[in-house]
Amino acid sequence: MSHLYLGLISGTSADGIDAALVEFPDGTSARGLQLRAARVHPWPAALRERLVALGQGGELTSLDELGRLDVQVAQQFADAALSLLDDAGISPRQVAAIGSHGQTLRHRPHGDAPFTMQVGDGSVIAERTGIATVADFRRRDVAAGGHGAPLVPAFHAALLHSPDEDRAVLNLGGIGNYTLLPRVGTVRGFDTGPANALLDAWCLRHTGEAFDAGGAFAARGRIDDALLARLLDDPWFALPPPKSTGREQFHLDWVRTRLHGGESPADVQATLLELSAVTIARALGAHQPGTARVIACGGGVRNPQLLARIAAHLPHARIASTDAHGLDPDFVEAMAFAWLARETLAQRPGNLPAVTGARGPRVLGVVHPA
Numbered sequence: 001m002s003h004l005y006l007g008l009i010s011g012t013s014a015d016g017i018d019a020a021l022v023e024f025p026d027g028t029s030a031r032g033l034q035l036r037a038a039r040v041h042p043w044p045a046a047l048r049e050r051l052v053a054l055g056q057g058g059e060l061t062s063l064d065e066l067g068r069l070d071v072q073v074a075q076q077f078a079d080a081a082l083s084l085l086d087d088a089g090i091s092p093r094q095v096a097a098i099g100s101h102g103q104t105l106r107h108r109p110h111g112d113a114p115f116t117m118q119v120g121d122g123s124v125i126a127e128r129t130g131i132a133t134v135a136d137f138r139r140r141d142v143a144a145g146g147h148g149a150p151l152v153p154a155f156h157a158a159l160l161h162s163p164d165e166d167r168a169v170l171n172l173g174g175i176g177n178y179t180l181l182p183r184v185g186t187v188r189g190f191d192t193g194p195a196n197a198l199l200d201a202w203c204l205r206h207t208g209e210a211f212d213a214g215g216a217f218a219a220r221g222r223i224d225d226a227l228l229a230r231l232l233d234d235p236w237f238a239l240p241p242p243k244s245t246g247r248e249q250f251h252l253d254w255v256r257t258r259l260h261g262g263e264s265p266a267d268v269q270a271t272l273l274e275l276s277a278v279t280i281a282r283a284l285g286a287h288q289p290g291t292a293r294v295i296a297c298g299g300g301v302r303n304p305q306l307l308a309r310i311a312a313h314l315p316h317a318r319i320a321s322t323d324a325h326g327l328d329p330d331f332v333e334a335m336a337f338a339w340l341a342r343e344t345l346a347q348r349p350g351n352l353p354a355v356t357g358a359r360g361p362r363v364l365g366v367v368h369p370a
């Protein structure tokens with residue numbers, strides 16, 4: 001059987017579809033895997049705008065719209081996979097499976113009817129690519145009483161655990177999340193709150209740019225301590241793990257309700273960046289204060305202003321990119337969903353109950369045969 005698997009994900013920022021082609025070694029271990037090819041597939045502008053609006057709490061117009069989005073997103077995911085394989089000179093027949101995260105529209109793991117909703121029909125992806133596709137990874141964990149998130153910590157643990165030091169893997173996507181890897185003990189993981197999502201949204205609103213390249217917009221502003229205090233006062237930050245969140249919680253309307261009016265856009269950007277840094281640092285201090293090394297990945301790694309503020313709040317931890325461990329920081333999550341597809345086909349659990357809060361380990365995802 002082929003050891004090539006392809007992972008696809010579009011995160012909370014919906015800034016593109018990350019596609020990663022991964023070659024795994026023989027056996028069950030993930031160590032020694034190789035990233036054979038990777039690329040970011042851009043969303044059509046109108047579709048991205050709609051997905052971002054829905055992710056921030058916008059309402060669907062009808063069931064017809066939901067059905068169309070499910071197919072349209074899947075078509076884009078399939079195109080991302082086929083474009084990557086074409087770039088790499090790899091035939092779809094050489095790929096064992098695709099692991100597709102889809103695009104999250106709603107994430108509501110609480111209440112009397114908890115649910116999580118990702119669109120991107122795996123049947124469409126399998127049909128268009130001719131490759132077996134594993135999709136819909138999160139709902140089984142939610143059905144088992146978990147949050148369905150984060151799911152990447154199992155992958156982090158398989159590759160980055162060390163018996164010599166306490167480590168934390170920090171994913172700086174739209175939402176920040178940790179995987180805590182103590183040298184001895186249970187792996188844990190949870191969301192910390194906004195990482196890039198608010199920064200990207202505020203930057204787009206006030207500069208027309210989809211993200212704050214290099215943190216330059218934030219660097220022009222000054223931290224508004226009073227605004228920061230109002231942002232930090234949100235009860236979500238005080239919740240204990242397991243916890244997860246998304247754009248439906250942290251969006252521009254959430255920011256606007258905490259503004260007094262007259263704030264400089266650059267000052268707000270600097271304050272939102274500080275919010276990300278403070279909540280990330282506080283979460284680590286509360287749950288693994290002896291961390292020696294923070295290994296960072298995700299788009300936020302490209303923001304030196306954000307990394308500098310995180311480092312300022314975590315003076316006793318060494319902070320470095322996953323690059324130092326042979327993992328491209330831009331594609332760790334896509335690689336994780338390639339790995340999750342491999343685990344599903346082997347009938348091995350993909351969740352960590354200590355992370356998600358599920359009642360036990362579960363084999364995740366729905367398999368759509370080639």
